[in-house]
Amino acid sequence: MTATAGVAEVVEASSERLERxxxxxxxxxxxPALLTLAVLFVYPLLGIFFRSxxxxxFTLEFYRQVFRTPVYLxxxxxxxxxxxxxxxxxxxxxxxxxxxxxxxxxRVARLLVIVVVLPFFTSIIVRTYAxxxxxxRNGIVNHYLTALGLVSAPLPLLYNQGGVLIGMxxxxxxxxxxxxxxxMRGIDPALTRAAHSLGASPGQAFRRIYLPLSLPGIAGGAxxxxxxxxxxxxxxxxxxxxxxxxxxxxxxxxxxxxxxxSFASAxxxxxxxxxxxxxxxxxxxxxxxxxxxxxx
Amino acid sequence: MIAAEGQRxxxxxxxxxxxxxxxxxxxxxxVIIIVIVSFSGADYLRxxxxxxxxxxxxxxxxxxxxxGALVVSVQVATLTTLFATVLGLAxxxxxxxxxxxxxxxxxxxxxxxxxxxxxxxxxxxxxFFARLKATGSVLAxxxxxxxxxxxxxxxxxxxxxxxxxxxxxxxxxxxxxxxLVTLRRITLPLIAPGVLSAALFAFLTSFDELxxxxxxxxxxxxxxxxxxxxxxxxxxDPTIAAVSSFLIAITCVVxxxxxxxxxxxxxxxxxxxx
Numbered sequence: 426m427t428a429t430a431g432v433a434e435v436v437e438a439s440s441e442r443l444e445r446x447x448x449x450x451x452x453x454x455x456x457p458a459l460l461t462l463a464v465l466f467v468y469p470l471l472g473i474f475f476r477s478x479x480x481x482x483f484t485l486e487f488y489r490q491v492f493r494t495p496v497y498l499x500x501x502x503x504x505x506x507x508x509x510x511x512x513x514x515x516x517x518x519x520x521x522x523x524x525x526x527x528x529x530x531x532r533v534a535r536l537l538v539i540v541v542v543l544p545f546f547t548s549i550i551v552r553t554y555a556x557x558x559x560x561x562r563n564g565i566v567n568h569y570l571t572a573l574g575l576v577s578a579p580l581p582l583l584y585n586q587g588g589v590l591i592g593m594x595x596x597x598x599x600x601x602x603x604x605x606x607x608x609m610r611g612i613d614p615a616l617t618r619a620a621h622s623l624g625a626s627p628g629q630a631f632r633r634i635y636l637p638l639s640l641p642g643i644a645g646g647a648x649x650x651x652x653x654x655x656x657x658x659x660x661x662x663x664x665x666x667x668x669x670x671x672x673x674x675x676x677x678x679x680x681x682x683x684x685x686x687s688f689a690s691a692x693x694x695x696x697x698x699x700x701x702x703x704x705x706x707x708x709x710x711x712x713x714x715x716x717x718x719x720x721x
Numbered sequence: 722m723i724a725a726e727g728q729r730x731x732x733x734x735x736x737x738x739x740x741x742x743x744x745x746x747x748x749x750x751x752v753i754i755i756v757i758v759s760f761s762g763a764d765y766l767r768x769x770x771x772x773x774x775x776x777x778x779x780x781x782x783x784x785x786x787x788x789g790a791l792v793v794s795v796q797v798a799t800l801t802t803l804f805a806t807v808l809g810l811a812x813x814x815x816x817x818x819x820x821x822x823x824x825x826x827x828x829x830x831x832x833x834x835x836x837x838x839x840x841x842x843x844x845x846x847x848x849f850f851a852r853l854k855a856t857g858s859v860l861a862x863x864x865x866x867x868x869x870x871x872x873x874x875x876x877x878x879x880x881x882x883x884x885x886x887x888x889x890x891x892x893x894x895x896x897x898x899x900x901l902v903t904l905r906r907i908t909l910p911l912i913a914p915g916v917l918s919a920a921l922f923a924f925l926t927s928f929d930e931l932x933x934x935x936x937x938x939x940x941x942x943x944x945x946x947x948x949x950x951x952x953x954x955x956x957x958d959p960t961i962a963a964v965s966s967f968l969i970a971i972t973c974v975v976x977x978x979x980x981x982x983x984x985x986x987x988x989x990x991x992x993x994x995x
Contacts, residue, residue, distance in 0.1 A: 448819060448820060448821065451814070451815040451818055451819030451820075451821070452815065452819060452821060453815075454811040454812065454814050454815040454819075455811070455812050455815040455816070455819070455827065457807075457808050457811060457812075458808040458809065458811065458812035458831060458871060458875075459812075459827070459830070459831075461804075461808055461867065461868075461871070462830065462831065462833075462834070462868065462871065465846065465849075465864055465865070465867070465868050466833075466834055466842065466845075466868045468849070469842075469845035469846050469848065469849040470837070470841070470842075470845050472845060472848055472849060473841070473844070473845045473848065476848065517740070518740060518743070518744040518747070519744070521736075521737045521740040521741050521744070522740070522741045522744040522745065524737060524741075525737065525738070525741040537745065539976075540745050540748050540749045541748060542976065543749070543752060543969075543972065543973070543976065544748050544749070544751075544752055546925065546929075546972045546975070546976060547752060547929070547968070547969055547972050548928075548929035548930075548931070548946060548965075548968050548972075549929070549931065550929075550931045550946050550949050550950060550953075551755070551929075551949070551965040551968050551969060552751065552752075554755070554949065554953060554961055554962075554965055555751035555752065555754065555755045555965065556751055557953065558754070558755065558758065558766050558962065559751060559754065563765065564766075565754065565758075565766065565767070565768045568767065568768075595747070595748075595751065598744070598747070598748060599748070602744075627731060627733065627734075628731075628733060631733075655838070656838025656839070656840060656841070658838075658839075658840045658932065659931060659932070659950075663953055663954075673838060673840040676840055676841075676844060677840065677844075680844050680847065680936070686848065689844060690844075690848075693840075693841045693844060693845075696838060696840075696841060697837060697838070697841055700836065700837065700838055701836070704836050
């Protein structure tokens with residue numbers, strides 16, 4: 426009796442030791458990736474932070490420069506406004522599309538999702554170029570408008586705020602659709618049916634049942650689009666006019682042309698802080714969504 | 722379709738379908754139009770093209786600068802795929818199989834490059850490599866892209882490994898197979914579709930990305946995306962339509978292959994499953 430217990434103990438202890446050795450091996454597997462990110466991601470980012478507060482000595486001069494110069498504040502304001510408008514357009518287009526995807530036959534949905542996913546995985550520069558071809562002065566849209574006699578002269582569709590909004594909406598809409606869709610797929614259709622059978626009109630059932638349940642998708646998607654918009658560079662740089670400058674473009678200019686790396690670093694830190702704050706909010710919303718799901 | 726439960730299609734339903742149709746056309750039309758006009762025989766990009774030809778593809782593959790850019794893009798993407806897949810597979814194995822504290826934190830850290838705006842990562846790497854006098858090299862660009870591709874691999878591999886039935890391994894071990902044999906003959910073949918799919922997306926991440934090579938490339942060594950960027954700043958050259966269609970084709974290949982691999986992975990598991 427005691428002998429078998431003793432053996433069991435020994436076996437257990439040795440298997441525990443084995444387990445611990447195996448655990449150390451697993452940690453070793455993690456190290457290369459962690460080291461890579463530490464050297465090629467964290468260290469360079471810390472370099473930016475250091476550069477933003479240190480030139481020959483520690484200074485907050487570069488941050489002061491950002492917040493004291495009206496033009497830079499204007500750029501930050503414009504960035505926020507653009508991000509807000511793009512988010513709103515993406516929501517208005519993306520919500521109905523996600524709703525249809527979540528409520529049609531799965532076979533049809535799988536086909537339609539390709540239409541969302543293909544542009545999603547296409548290079549941003551290619552997608553931006555496509556819209557430049559469409560919206561240019563001699564572009565395809567203007568060609569049709571003049572050919573049909575709808576306008577007498579080509580419309581300025583590119584190199585202005587409108588062009589930026591169209592291009593950014595195009596790049597970001599798939600994010601919105603996929604985020605809302607993933608929440609909607611979790612909504613039990615029996616709930617809406619129950620509302621119908623209790624006498625609710627389709628509109629009522631949607632407003633009182635479906636819409637509140639899809640709210641986490643709306644909030645998550647909107648936050649995601651807003652955050653991603655803040656850091657946008659390629660599309661506004663190519664499709665905007667001279668006055669459509671966003672924070673990321675300002676950073677690039679300071680690095681490439683003005684060669685004021687310290688100032689560029691300060692701008693980058695500001696953009697990074699705004700983005701991280703956005704993701705903290707996003708995390709709260711998504712976790713909140715999970716909480717709701719668990720309760721439901 | 723929507724009013725499937727015998728209700729009449731009200732004005733609400735019609736509005737939803739109208740917006741959905743518009744959104745779907747908005748999403749797919751530019752991609753299709755670019756591919757079609759890339760075969761245009763005319764000097765200007767008209768839709769529909771008045772005649773068809775391969776002249777813009779000839780321009781693309783006939784020009785030594787575009788060809789050079791294609792070679793650089795392939796080199797950078799191949800190196801990135803190699804680095805990111807090896808690092809990401811090891812990290813995902815450790816995250817899914819290991820038992821240690823702070824796993825959530827490690828996972829979040831590995832995914833953090835997706836959160837930081839790419840322009841910031843790009844200039845941070847530019848300052849970093851400029852000090853090492855290493856800008857303008859394929860290796861620098863590949864290392865930069867590894868930072869962006871690593872999270873992609875970790876996400877795909879973590880999902881693959883979580884769906885992996887460990888009883889196959891235990892069966893092999895209990896039948897006397899060693900650890901390495903089990904890894905080589907059981908684990909790797911079963912997760913191979915996932916690894917391949919992760920590698921494909923790592924390749925695509927690098928091949929499509931502009932900002933890191935924009936800062937890290939020199940005048941001699943440029944990727945396709947940087948070449949597109951430089952020519953777009955000057956004019957809308959129809960050759961770019963051909964290059965763009967080529968990039969879209971690569972995306973289609975990656976998406977198609979990963980869909981096939983997913984189906985194959987499911988098939989394999991059900992095949993060996995007891």
